Amino acid sequence: MKDVFNRYSGLALVIGLSLAGNAFATNGYFTHGTGTKNKSMAGAGIALPEDAIDVVNNPAVATEVGDQFVLGAALFSPIRKYSTSESMANGQCFPGMGCAITIGPNSITSDEEYFVIPHIAKSWQLENGNALAVSFYGRGGMNTTWKGGTATFDPDGPGPAPVGTYPGTYGAGIFGGDGTAGVNLSQAFLDLTWAKKLNDQFSIGVAGILVAQWFEAQGVMSFAPLTETYAAGAIQGAPVMPQNLSNNGHDWSYGYGFKVGLHWKPTDRVSFGIMYQSTIWMTEFDKYADLFAEQGGMDIPSDFKVGVTFKATEAVDLSFDIEHIWYSDVDSVNNPIAVLFNCPTAGVGGMELSNCLGGSNGAGFGWEDMTVYKVGLRYVAGEDWTWRAGYSYGEQPIPVSEMSFNILAPGVMEHHLTAGFTLERTKGRQFNMSFMYAPNVDQTGPQNFDPSQTVTFEMYQWEVEASYSWRF
Numbered sequence: 001m002k003d004v005f006n007r008y009s010g011l012a013l014v015i016g017l018s019l020a021g022n023a024f025a026t027n028g029y030f031t032h033g034t035g036t037k038n039k040s041m042a043g044a045g046i047a048l049p050e051d052a053i054d055v056v057n058n059p060a061v062a063t064e065v066g067d068q069f070v071l072g073a074a075l076f077s078p079i080r081k082y083s084t085s086e087s088m089a090n091g092q093c094f095p096g097m098g099c100a101i102t103i104g105p106n107s108i109t110s111d112e113e114y115f116v117i118p119h120i121a122k123s124w125q126l127e128n129g130n131a132l133a134v135s136f137y138g139r140g141g142m143n144t145t146w147k148g149g150t151a152t153f154d155p156d157g158p159g160p161a162p163v164g165t166y167p168g169t170y171g172a173g174i175f176g177g178d179g180t181a182g183v184n185l186s187q188a189f190l191d192l193t194w195a196k197k198l199n200d201q202f203s204i205g206v207a208g209i210l211v212a213q214w215f216e217a218q219g220v221m222s223f224a225p226l227t228e229t230y231a232a233g234a235i236q237g238a239p240v241m242p243q244n245l246s247n248n249g250h251d252w253s254y255g256y257g258f259k260v261g262l263h264w265k266p267t268d269r270v271s272f273g274i275m276y277q278s279t280i281w282m283t284e285f286d287k288y289a290d291l292f293a294e295q296g297g298m299d300i301p302s303d304f305k306v307g308v309t310f311k312a313t314e315a316v317d318l319s320f321d322i323e324h325i326w327y328s329d330v331d332s333v334n335n336p337i338a339v340l341f342n343c344p345t346a347g348v349g350g351m352e353l354s355n356c357l358g359g360s361n362g363a364g365f366g367w368e369d370m371t372v373y374k375v376g377l378r379y380v381a382g383e384d385w386t387w388r389a390g391y392s393y394g395e396q397p398i399p400v401s402e403m404s405f406n407i408l409a410p411g412v413m414e415h416h417l418t419a420g421f422t423l424e425r426t427k428g429r430q431f432n433m434s435f436m437y438a439p440n441v442d443q444t445g446p447q448n449f450d451p452s453q454t455v456t457f458e459m460y461q462w463e464v465e466a467s468y469s470w471r472f
Contacts, residue, residue: 041388072467110145135190208256213300303323364405403455
């Protein structure tokens with residue numbers, strides 16, 4: 001058993017770290033589901049265990065999925081665009097930071113639109129109602145590459161200070177190059193799960209989570225004067241240019257957390273599932289300590305799911321789930337951009353170093369907590385075919401007051417339409433597919449560094465996933 005466990009967990013890490021995708025901006029930067037069958041129902045069904053990978057959604061179901069190995073991958077495509085309006089700064093801009101940076105006007109579609117997202121899982125049934133599982137899955141989000149465009153600097157609004165226009169969304173071409181801006185956040189998760197069947201109705205489960213994530217930012221060096229490093233030096237009369245803000249290549253971060261889950265089936269026709277995932281505590285991104293709050297902090301938010309499944313007929317199951325994501329757990333994600341104007345070098349009278357970029361309470365993306373509602377249907381059409389469909393909705397986490405930084409991370413999807421099937425020609429051998437389409441969402445709000453112009457995000461996405469499973 002130990003040798004088999006080590007072999008599969010090692011395989012998961014090797015394959016997963018080499019393939020884990022660079023973007024998965026669905027519910028913020030959480031996925032709409034995990035596992036092909038679960039995704040087919042828009043993430044609904046934590047009370048409807050079918051595959052070994054379902055332990056990711058609820059560790060308690062490890063006792064329900066048998067001895068199984070499952071391997072799958074998704075082709076994911078997010079289509080993202082931002083545009084900015086003409087600036088009305090002439091005569092209409094307040095002093096100080098009000099019109100420090102005018103973006104464009106630009107209209108740019110992000111490059112790199114196709115990504116592969118893998119998952120691997122193995123489950124074992126043991127004696128006395130115990131079960132083990134190991135599962136690997138990739139996740140990410142906040143991935144963009146904005147090529148072209150310009151930004152104009154006017155530090156005090158209309159007045160005598162010189163105006164300059166430079167390449168790049170944030171004008172980072174002032175430091176040389178074409179100013180290409182964007183970020184890349186990718187994550188690889190390894191869950192080690194134990195579950196116990198207490199009786200015919202109840203199972204409980206717990207999982208330890210190991211995570212590796214990597215990050216890169218480019219084209220944001222123009223914010224150097226608003227970092228804690230620069231501002232602390234400026235107060236002493238000797239400003240220091242930050243070395244850990246932008247264009248430092250990929251940096252790695254590692255961390256751990258846990259999940260607990262419950263599966264309860266009081267009758268043959270009704271089952272319930274509950275899962276809580278803790279905050280995942282990550283090491284800092286040292287190469288980006290001048291960008292993220294808490295000197296490079298980027299923990300992963302906690303998450304809670306609850307679901308119920310009704311067996312409407314012998315062939316039809318209906319699942320209803322709710323998921324809540326606490327983006328407020330993570331200062332780098334949750335802190336509003338407005339705190340940046342308290343930085344001493346912002347020019348509006350603030351004297352709070354901790355609110356500068358990289359500070360202990362530094363500016364972030366301003367994301368709010370997110371609640372997602374999901375409904376899914378499973379229809380067993382004979383011995384060979386099973387069909388699934390689903391829909392989910394969650395109000396996206398980015399307020400209209402947080403547009404400028406979120407050009408880097410426009411995670412504004414709200415609706416997900418899904419479908420899929422399982423084909424089982426040979427008993428215990430299943431081929432699964434899922435399809436997802438998230439229709440276009442657009443959002444417009446003021447540009448934080450020049451409120452006389454607006455920023456508009458547009459985004460839609462699709463995904464196709466396939467997996468194959470073996471029962472032993």
